Amino acid sequence: MRKILIANRGEIALRIIKTCHQMGIETVAIYSEADIEMPYVKAASKAVCVGEPPVNKSYLQSDKILEIAKSEQVDAIHPGYGFLSENADFAKSTKNERIIFIGPDAETIKLMGDKIVSRKTMEQAGVPVVPGSGYGLKSIEEACILSAQIEYPVMLKASSGGGGIGMVLCENEQALIKSFASTKSRALAYFGSDEVFIEKYIAEARHVEVQIFGDHEGNIVHLFERDCSIQRRHQKVIEESPSPFLSEGTRRKIYETALKAAKAVGYTNAGTIEFIVDEKENFYFLEMNTRLQVEHPVTEMITGVDLVEWQILIAQGEPLPMQQSQIKSSGHAMEFRLNAEDPVRFLPSPGKITKLVWNEMPGIRIDAGYQEGDTVTPYYDPMIAKCIFHGETRKEVINAAEGFLKNLQIDGIKTNAPLFLNILVNDDFVKGIYTTNFLSKLR
């Protein structure tokens, strides 16, 4: 490849540009009118304005982005995460223009985007799924009968949802009846389909995901797991690898299962298989993310692999650069998503970053989308940087993170750094004892 268009913004656009330039590949950035001063725009070989600030007028304008890709004569488009990254139609129209979409093929994106179809596909492949309806519910009566069989609590999920959007926890029949119609109409408004299904709710669980890669010769490898149980309202806050909770036996089994899942669909490029793990270490497939994820640096820190480089090599038809036995996990890594947000009310806090100073040190990686003097606008995700720490042990990583965050200077905007410092001194967190409910209970 000679030239790649990055259909994204902020830290991930900058992250992709860095690898492209290391590989001698030219880059074309796109930017909205609100992003003209952003570091990634300056870092790219060339930048083209894609429209007005709102995402519907800029980063989601697939036709306009394709037009830019064609007129700039790029060989490929890297979609990053969010925006068009899991849009099967976009992947397909890119291919129709004979431009490479850096990701899996459109059919796989579509299959995994339908949570009922992906569940069924995995079940047939012998991958454990959570007990549930397994098909779209026709009526509230059907939902009640099945939920009584499965036993409450249950989760009502939109088949076209994902990532926590369009799902409701129902503790009993009354709650299910109350949520049924509103969940359906919300799903229709958000995703264009009102299909919903139910699953037994796995309580006090861990959210563990396995990074996998597939090439066009049918080889699949895993790059270990990430524990993403520390979330608030389905927004991940901290991710780490290895998971402090999994036993070696379960860990081996979860990798094998992830490989089985990826092989079942002939997966190519980077993907993540999400599992929910209960107290007894039973694990179940939840969904597959067909993109590079926000938390990919955790995997890069423990393996030394450049995931974006692998994505580009595979997209241009090369085999996986390493066999499974050559991929090693070393030490421990933890990522903190630094957001422009009010630490008390958890609401976005846009504004001008008047000061942004941190201490560079070995074992610390900062993937920032902004520099001192930049403005965080209200149009996009409020994440300003990812702080990733790597060390020999989990304890070492926790100490490094605490030292770093105490000395981090940010003025002009509020951030969630105080929340991180709270978490880092929490006994249960330090012991590695936490579930998806951790933040809702933290005081």
Ligand code: MV4
């Ligand atoms: C679940 C679950 C428990 N049981 N499904 C959230 C993200 C999406 N990928 C799937 N998610 C979940 N699905 C069943 N059947 C738990 C989660 C979940 C979660 C739920 C509530 C609060 C925080 C959570 C964090 C991670 C996963």
